[in-house]
Amino acid sequence: MSVSDGRQGQEEFQKWYQARFNQVKPKPPILKNVFWAFVVGGLICTLGQVIQTYFISLGLSQKEAAGPTSAVLIFLAALFTGLGVYDELGRKAGAGSIVPITGFANSIVAPAMEYKREGYVFGVGAKMFVIAGPVIVYGLVTAVLIGLAYWSFR
Amino acid sequence: MNKKSGNQTIAYADPPVLAAAATIAGPMEGEGLLNGQFDRVLEDNLAGQDTWEKSESYMLEWAVRTAVSRTGGTLDDIDCILAGDLLNQLMSAHFAARSLGRPFLGLYGACSTMAESMLLGAALIDGGFASRVAAAVSSHHDAAERQYRYPTELGVQRPPLAQWTVTGSGAVVLAREGQGPRLTVATIGKVVDAGLKDPNAMGPAMTPAAADTLWHHLQDTGRQPNYYDIILTGDLGQVGKTLLIQLMQEKGIDIAANYEDCGLMIYREDQDPHAGASGCASSALVMCGHAFPLLVTGRLKRVLLIGTGSLHSPTSYQQKESIPAIAHAVAIEA
Amino acid sequence: MQAYIMAFVIGGLICVIGQLLMDLTPLTPAHVLVLFVVLGGIMSGLGLYQPLVEMGGAGATVPLPGFGHALVSGTIEEINKSGFTGVFSGGLKASAFGVTAAVVFGLLAAVAFNPRG
Numbered sequence: 285m286s287v288s289d290g291r292q293g294q295e296e297f298q299k300w301y302q303a304r305f306n307q308v309k310p311k312p313p314i315l316k317n318v319f320w321a322f323v324v325g326g327l328i329c330t331l332g333q334v335i336q337t338y339f340i341s342l343g344l345s346q347k348e349a350a351g352p353t354s355a356v357l358i359f360l361a362a363l364f365t366g367l368g369v370y371d372e373l374g375r376k377a378g379a380g381s382i383v384p385i386t387g388f389a390n391s392i393v394a395p396a397m398e399y400k401r402e403g404y405v406f407g408v409g410a411k412m413f414v415i416a417g418p419v420i421v422y423g424l425v426t427a428v429l430i431g432l433a434y435w436s437f438r
Numbered sequence: 439m440n441k442k443s444g445n446q447t448i449a450y451a452d453p454p455v456l457a458a459a460a461t462i463a464g465p466m467e468g469e470g471l472l473n474g475q476f477d478r479v480l481e482d483n484l485a486g487q488d489t490w491e492k493s494e495s496y497m498l499e500w501a502v503r504t505a506v507s508r509t510g511g512t513l514d515d516i517d518c519i520l521a522g523d524l525l526n527q528l529m530s531a532h533f534a535a536r537s538l539g540r541p542f543l544g545l546y547g548a549c550s551t552m553a554e555s556m557l558l559g560a561a562l563i564d565g566g567f568a569s570r571v572a573a574a575v576s577s578h579h580d581a582a583e584r585q586y587r588y589p590t591e592l593g594v595q596r597p598p599l600a601q602w603t604v605t606g607s608g609a610v611v612l613a614r615e616g617q618g619p620r621l622t623v624a625t626i627g628k629v630v631d632a633g634l635k636d637p638n639a640m641g642p643a644m645t646p647a648a649a650d651t652l653w654h655h656l657q658d659t660g661r662q663p664n665y666y667d668i669i670l671t672g673d674l675g676q677v678g679k680t681l682l683i684q685l686m687q688e689k690g691i692d693i694a695a696n697y698e699d700c701g702l703m704i705y706r707e708d709q710d711p712h713a714g715a716s717g718c719a720s721s722a723l724v725m726c727g728h729a730f731p732l733l734v735t736g737r738l739k740r741v742l743l744i745g746t747g748s749l750h751s752p753t754s755y756q757q758k759e760s761i762p763a764i765a766h767a768v769a770i771e772a
Numbered sequence: 773m774q775a776y777i778m779a780f781v782i783g784g785l786i787c788v789i790g791q792l793l794m795d796l797t798p799l800t801p802a803h804v805l806v807l808f809v810v811l812g813g814i815m816s817g818l819g820l821y822q823p824l825v826e827m828g829g830a831g832a833t834v835p836l837p838g839f840g841h842a843l844v845s846g847t848i849e850e851i852n853k854s855g856f857t858g859v860f861s862g863g864l865k866a867s868a869f870g871v872t873a874a875v876v877f878g879l880l881a882a883v884a885f886n887p888r889g
Contacts, residue, residue: 297646298633298760305634305642308680310598310713312795317595321791322784325835329783330776332830337775350833350842351869357834358870362877365591366885374593379790381593382801383808383835384783385870390593391805392874396882398589401489408882415592415802416874419836422806426813427843427863434817435851435859483889490889580889590889594801595794636798 317378324373324380332357332384354385361386365393391415441564444658446626446651453620454563456733456770457570457613459726460504462497464579464605467723470705475727476606477504483580483605491529494578494607498523499534501609502574505726509570509611516540516611517568520559522551523576523718524603525585530576540572549644549673550627551575552608552722553745553766557624559612560768574609577717586637586752599638601675601716604704608722610730618772619733625655625767629749633760640748641678641701641713643761648674648746649685651765655742656691659769663693666769667738670729672721672746673701675714700724721745733772741770775829782828786835805836812837816844842866 335356339349364370370390374381381387395414399407413420443449461476468479478500485493498521506513519538522545523530535542547554555573562568580590582603588594612621630647648671656663663669663686674682679699686693700721701714725743732738745768750761790804799807815821821841824832832838846866850858864871 294631298631301632301646302634304681304684305632305639305677308677309639309642310677312598314792314795317791317795318788321787325787325790326780326784326831329828329831329834330780332783332834333776333779336830336833353830354834354870355873358873359877362874362881365593366881368591368885368888371591371593375595377593378595379794379801379804380784380787382804383787383790385834385836385839387593387801388805388836388839389874389877390591391802392878393881394589394591394593394887396878397591397885397887398584400882400886408879411589412875412878412882415805418802419805419809419839420871423809423813423840423843423867424863426810426840427847428859430813430817430844431847431851431859431862434848435856438851580887583889590887 320377321380324377325384328357328381328384328386357384357386358389361389362393365390366397388416388419443623444654446628446654447658448557448561448624448626450560450564450622450624452564452614453622454560454612454614455616455618455620456730457611457616457618458505458508459608459610459730460501460508461608461723461727462500462606463719463723466709467604467606467704470709471703472723472728475731476723477727480605483578490578490581490584491525492533494523494525494530494576494581495533497578497607498530498574498576498609499537501576501607502534502538502572505574505609505611506572509613511570513538513540515570516572517570518543518559518562519572519574520545520555521574522546522555524548524582530578547745547764547766548747548749549577549716549718549720550745550747550764550766551718552725553672553743553768556610556612556621556768557626557766560621560624563612563614569614571612572609573612574607575718575722576607577603577605577719579603579605579717582717596712597638598712599636599677600712601641601673601701601714602705602711603717604715604719604723606719606723608719608726610726619730619770621768622771623659623769625651625658627651627765627767629762629764631760631762635758635760637750637755637761640716640761641673641675642681644746644748644763644765645674645678645681645685647763648682648744648765651744651767652686653689653691655767663691664696666696666740666742669693669697669742669744670721670724671699671744671765673714673716674699674746675701675716677713703728733770736772739772743768743770778827779829779831782824782831783835786832786837808836809840812840813844816841839867839870
């Protein structure tokens with residue numbers, strides 16, 4: 285064991301310690317987290333619905349309205365990230381502000397701002413995709429694979 | 439003359455004096471439990487600099503200069519500066535040393551660096567290689583966040599195990615001669631890997647290293663825990679503290695009565711630090727800002743500081759390695 | 773009014789799934805985002821996501837699985853229109869508005885603001 289007296293081997297100790305750690309490890313307040321994720325996530329989507337309804341009222345189809353709707357939400361998320369509010373929201377709302385498209389925008393704006401000090405090319409330009417990059421990569425690959433399957437079997 | 443005692447312990451023959459200390463802390467730390475015990479509290483985390491990193495470096499430089507000026511001497515009297523921080527390539531310490539212009543040894547022991555630098559500084563003095571050294575460390579919440587975790591404005595939720603990196607710096611001047619508490623004994627720690635992989639579980643990952651060092655310290659010196667007024671660990675946090683008491687209990691050693699973790703002495707509960715404070719400055723602020731004045735006035739006689747360091751990196755974590763840890767102990771006696 | 777309530781409930785529930793994944797598994801927020809886009813894409817390919825959109829409106833399109841749905845449904849639509857080339861052009865075409873907005877507003881915000889820590 286760590287307090288090494290040769291009684292236990294390293295692996296045994298690690299196994300024993302992991303079990304001991306699990307006993308005292310604090311659990312996240314799941315009910316509270318889920319409540320705030322539901323409320324904040326729901327409200328962001330409701331705001332999306334309000335914006336979408338407005339664009340539809342301007343004569344756009346539901347499909348055409350999707351792009352401008354996400355653009356407005358992304359703009360708002362970028363603004364509130366810049367003002368230093370979005371990270372405070374995220375601390376409370378968790379997935380409620382991460383999972384909506386506004387969270388995706390936050391994941392682009394936050395590193396872009398943070399790494400401005402390393403310049404506009406290797407800082408802002410490169411780091412802004414540190415989280416959004418994987419999302420776009422695996423989203424597109426999924427779309428291409430499903431597209432290939434659809435094209436082959438249609 | 440052999441100054442080694444037992445397996446891992448140094449018993450300084452001519453124990454160096456802690457001649458002076460200085461602290462500087464961020465605004466959140468300034469409002470915490472040690473409110474009023476720091477020499478200077480910053481108004482914001484940037485300290486008038488344009489990056490978090492330069493702000494951290496500024497704090498380290500300020501702490502060293504202030505501690506040195508308190509000895510009544512100047513930087514020229516300092517034979518060597520031993521300092522470290524958490525940033526890649528010790529950015530804060532190196533950039534501070536650039537302005538300080540004295541012989542410099544950079545140390546990386548993660549959050550254990552305060553104890554490490556004091557231990558080595560005392561060895562330089564007791565070995566006759568220096569008569570005055572400065573030991574200093576710094577950490578910065580935002581600089582550490584962007585390097586180890588996420589950009590500061592990313593809206594992520596901190597798990598209950600997470601600890602809050604302290605913004606601040608502490609420095610102490612060790613001298614061959616003078617009045618003050620003395621660094622009498624030090625125990626050099628081994629790297630111990632508890633096998634935990636969750637980078638949020640740094641405190642629990644460091645606990646077996648702290649237990650190992652404490653146990654060897656007691657073995658090597660023949661002391662009991664109650665020899666000390668207080669035993670301090672650097673930044674094990676709430677969960678690590680509980681685990682350390684348990685681990686020691688299993689060895690038949692009861693430390694519950696006079697043991698505290700520096701990570702639990704910095705923030706108030708309502709500042710939402712989750713499991714406690716962490717970072718090099720956690721033990722440095724408590725040691726230099728809180729314990730040192732008490733040792734000087736004699737309200738504390740014997741303090742054992744066990745600096746605890748989690749030696750993982752963003753690379754090792756992404757490569758799914760477990761977290762190695764280290765702990766060094768220094769005994770300071772008035 | 774009905775549409776707003778449905779958007780709230782469906783959107784909220786998708787976020788709850790994300791929260792449970794983060795709290796109960798070792799997945800990080802970045803992993804959850806990637807997983808949700810892929811899952812949304814797969815559900816879309818199986819024809820399961822469109823009904824959710826019809827039911828929840830923005831509640832289904834605003835969360836990240838909606839992004840996966842946009843990529844896949846755009847790809848399929850483009851294949852129907854122009855054949856094989858659609859496999860490669862459909863996804864980005866359908867999501868161009870959002871992706872471009874995110875990049876442009878991201879850059880603008882980085883220029884205009886400094887992180888407060």
